Amino acid sequence: MWYAIFKAAIFRPLVKYGFRARIIGAENVPRSGGAILASNHIATMDSLVVPAMVPRRVTYPAKAELFTGKGGPGAALVAWFLKAVGMVPMDRGGGRASATALDSISEVLATGALVGIYPEGTRSPDGRLYKGKTGLARMVLANDVPVLPVGVVGTETRRGLFGIPYVSRPIVIVGEPLHFSELAGRDRETKALRWVTDETLAAIQRLTGQQYADVYASRVKYGDLKDTGSDAHVLPRPGGGPAPLPVVRDDAE
Known part of the structure; x- marks a missing residue:
């Protein structure tokens, strides 16, 4: 209930009319059924x-x-707001806690919901598209749901009248759904997870035209690449180029 109220009364009018946002490809959003929106x-x-x-309700994982x-x-x-609008707590500590969080997201997908994920794991430090984490692929293959690649452009804030931050004319581009049913159930295979992740990021790149860096954004923001940046890791696309579907199971090697 609260989600619909907040969206209709506050957020959509603000974004659509205040920010003058527009959406391209809204027809690619399935009207029902579980799916993952990857942006x-x-x-x-x-x-x-x-x-x-986006015309449907989107449930995002948020920091626990x-x-x-x-x-x-x-x-x-x-905390009240996140709970009221149905967001899912996500523990980023790894191990059993993160696995439990993924189980919670699977439960949401099972209800036919649309779950929003940022495959890069954090905001881009410089506008480039960065290497995706495989948690997205794990959810896709474990639940056999399609992925909606989404490209977002122009959401950076600016200082307006009296220094009030605002966003001017952002665009949300929704691509055609990606289906990975041929790999369903292979959510423990490293090659399959990386392939699905790279193909999803490649679909996002086609929507945004971003330059791709084959390192995790967290390394550039907080780690060993903080001072040098990601120039040395730029590739034409995720995975380096089109790769064949992984057919050899890791446990069979």
Whole structure:
């Protein structure tokens, strides 16, 4: 209930008329059934603009610590909001906690919901498209659901009148659904997971025209590439080029 109220009364009018956003390819969003919406991530506003413009409800995983409400009235309000609109807590610590979070997302997909994922794992530090993490592919193959590649353009904030931040004319581009049913159930195979991830990122790249860097964005933002950047890791597309469907199971090698 709260999701529909917030979207209709606040977020969609703000994004569509205030930001003058538009969506291309809305007809590619299936009217029903579980699916994963996989988008590039260039700005904080992506998480507002995309669900406001996509015709279906989108459920996003959010950092688990945001659901605790600890840290004062503001944190409590954020926790209430995330729970009210049906977001899913995501533990990024790895191991059993992350596996449990993926199980929670699978439960949401099983209800026929549309789940939003940022395959890069974090916002791009420089506008490039970065290597995708395979959690997306794991959910796709474990649940045998299609992927909707989404390209977001123009969601960077600017300073307007009185220094108030705003977004000007962002575009959400929805590509045709990607189906990976031939690999369904192979969610523990490294080659299959990487192939699905790269093909999804390649579909996003075709929508946005972004330059691709074959390293994780977190390395550029916080790690060993913080000072040097990702120039040395630029490739024409994820995976380096079109790759054949993985047919050899890892456990058979």
